[in-house]
Amino acid sequence: MTQQTLEQRIQRWVQLDNQIKQVNDQARALRESRNDVESNILKHVADHNLSHATVRIKDGGTLRFAFNAKQPPAITLAFLSEALAECCPPQQAADIMQHIRAKRDAAAKLVPEIRRHTGT
Known part of the structure; x- marks a missing residue:
């Protein structure tokens, strides 16, 4: 392997590492936003006594609300x-x-x- 080839590989590694960091930062921000929205939804559900409701969503699935989920x-x-x-x-x-x-x-x-x- 020539010195230039090694240098190019290192540059490519750094580019990929930067992209991974950027995607991880975006995912973290998305999780935080989702958690904020989730808190608002759960507060609304609790305030309006909708804890047993089931919501159909576009992908064909459903959402249910669990207030006593064990973690x-x-x-x-x-x-x-x-x-x-x-x-x-x-x-x-x-x-x-x-x-x-x-x-x-x-x-x-x-x-x-x-x-x-x-x-x-």
Whole structure:
């Protein structure tokens, strides 16, 4: 590979990385807008006692409103440790956590990657 070819590939990588950042920023803004609209819709639905309504939408699907939807927290190492402490003797809970951490570290893969650091 010539120096110019490498340089062109790096430039292309940077262009693609910039495009990905731009699309991610747009997606974040869209999610924020959707969440704002969702809050307004849910307030209206609650204020007008429409929680059991079903709305047909253009794509042939429907929308329903869930005010008591459960959203469980992520299963983190801290959560696992706390849950084990509630049901196991302390030493057994510690041993299990040590095993989980060791398995997690052993399963980690080393992968080559390019890391971008911006000047700002």
